[in-house]
Amino acid sequence: MERIPILKMGNFLLVTVQVDMHDRLAMTLQDDLTGRIVKDRAHGVLIDISSLEIVDSFIGRMIGNIASMARVLDAETVVVGMRPAVAITLVELGLSLPGVRTALNVDKGVEMLKESIEDKARGNGHLAG
Amino acid sequence: MEKRMKLPDTVRTQHDLILKDWVEFQLTATTLRRDLMKESELREQSREFLSLVGQALQNGSDIGDPAWKPVKDFLGQIARSRVAQGFTPSETAMFVFSLKRPFFDVIRGTTKDVKELDAEMWAATVLLDTLGLHIMELHQQNREEVIRRQQEELLELSTPVVQLFDNILALPLIGTLDSARTQIVMENLLQRIVETGAMIAIIDITGVPTVDTLVAQHLLKTVAAARLMGADCIISGIRPQIAQTIVHLGVDLSEVTTKATLADAFTIALTRTGAGITKSGAARSKE
Numbered sequence: 110m111e112r113i114p115i116l117k118m119g120n121f122l123l124v125t126v127q128v129d130m131h132d133r134l135a136m137t138l139q140d141d142l143t144g145r146i147v148k149d150r151a152h153g154v155l156i157d158i159s160s161l162e163i164v165d166s167f168i169g170r171m172i173g174n175i176a177s178m179a180r181v182l183d184a185e186t187v188v189v190g191m192r193p194a195v196a197i198t199l200v201e202l203g204l205s206l207p208g209v210r211t212a213l214n215v216d217k218g219v220e221m222l223k224e225s226i227e228d229k230a231r232g233n234g235h236l237a238g
Numbered sequence: 239m240e241k242r243m244k245l246p247d248t249v250r251t252q253h254d255l256i257l258k259d260w261v262e263f264q265l266t267a268t269t270l271r272r273d274l275m276k277e278s279e280l281r282e283q284s285r286e287f288l289s290l291v292g293q294a295l296q297n298g299s300d301i302g303d304p305a306w307k308p309v310k311d312f313l314g315q316i317a318r319s320r321v322a323q324g325f326t327p328s329e330t331a332m333f334v335f336s337l338k339r340p341f342f343d344v345i346r347g348t349t350k351d352v353k354e355l356d357a358e359m360w361a362a363t364v365l366l367d368t369l370g371l372h373i374m375e376l377h378q379q380n381r382e383e384v385i386r387r388q389q390e391e392l393l394e395l396s397t398p399v400v401q402l403f404d405n406i407l408a409l410p411l412i413g414t415l416d417s418a419r420t421q422i423v424m425e426n427l428l429q430r431i432v433e434t435g436a437m438i439a440i441i442d443i444t445g446v447p448t449v450d451t452l453v454a455q456h457l458l459k460t461v462a463a464a465r466l467m468g469a470d471c472i473i474s475g476i477r478p479q480i481a482q483t484i485v486h487l488g489v490d491l492s493e494v495t496t497k498a499t500l501a502d503a504f505t506i507a508l509t510r511t512g513a514g515i516t517k518s519g520a521a522r523s524k525e
Contacts, residue, residue, distance in 0.1 A: 193428030
């Protein structure tokens with residue numbers, strides 16, 4: 110069965126959506142990703158959707174859901190590389206993904222994740238001290 | 239069976255007489271615009287039109303017939319040039335309608351029988367009315383064409399996206415925001431975000447005359463779309479009245495950073511991207 114690969118990069122997980130998502134694929138990704146976050150104890154997740162050209166309301170909601178689930182499991186999630194057409198479609202569908210962090214490309218996403226994880230670590234250290 | 243009309247022959251044989259009368263009549267008419275058009279040009283147009291009509295008439299007086307195509311094309315040409323020269327619709331139409339009197343004069347001169355005269359007059363009137371209406375329509379079409387082209391140009395002109403600094407884009411909006419414009423603005427902005435890798439976009443609404451719920455919704459859509467692409471938006475240039483309207487209408491702008499002036503927005507954008515402005519020593523000492 111077709112699966113979306115999940116790569117481990119240091120503390121982060123990188124999910125690159127290289128094919129057009131259909132509903133089943135999105136559901137599988139949801140299962141796989143939550144499983145991997147727990148197994149690898151990842152602190153950050155990057156979801157790269159730069160190859161995604163077509164979205165519908167279901168896929169839009171799934172992207173939001175997956176990001177929220179990852180956050181519940183204490184992994185910062187950044188959705189990166191959304192295409193202009195996809196962004197416009199999502200907004201027109203009324204899915205502006207509130208609470209999901211976004212970045213223009215993987216580079217900026219990684220930077221963003223590193224910063225927020227550092228912040229968190231500092232915060233925790235402060236509380237412990 | 240329609241009786242064979244004399245009009246085609248009359249127009250052909252009396253061509254020179256009609257032309258002379260017609261041009262004289264046009265030159266003395268109140269609708270003549272000497273400021274817009276030279277007399278020689280008018281003479282040339284009249285001569286060509288009359289000879290085309292004379293030829294077309296040989297194939298009957300139904301202007302839907304292919305034989306009338308040259309006449310219609312020529313009228314199209316005239317309508318186009320007169321629109322460009324700034325003629326009014328009635329001035330353009332008079333070009334055709336002024337042909338009535340010379341026509342009637344020659345018909346009266348060549349026809350004696352009253353019944354026949356009546357039929358000939360009627361045929362001439364119908365023909366010239368149809369042609370007159372046709373040129374009016376063409377005139378109108380040309381005008382509409384001009385308006386449509388200007389609208390398109392306006393759309394393109396009025397939505398520039400400018401880069402203020404590394405990572406900072408500005409989008410100065412001028413004029414009312416409707417759905418069609420919002421779509422173009424959004425597309426331009428998102429495209430530029432991809433091209434420049436900008437992290438902050440400043441939407442300046444100093445030039446937007448009124449903000450109602452619809453415009454506000456369009457603005458928020460643009461902000462949401464830019465955010466999905468990983469760029470933060472700042473809305474600037476909010477005038478006091480607009481701030482009042484926004485609150486009265488109950489539009490929620492709390493999700494978006496808003497600033498009163500573009501300068502403030504730029505300053506905060508610089509701070510967020512880790513850059514800053516400092517004054518030089520000379521400027522500081524002046525204060």
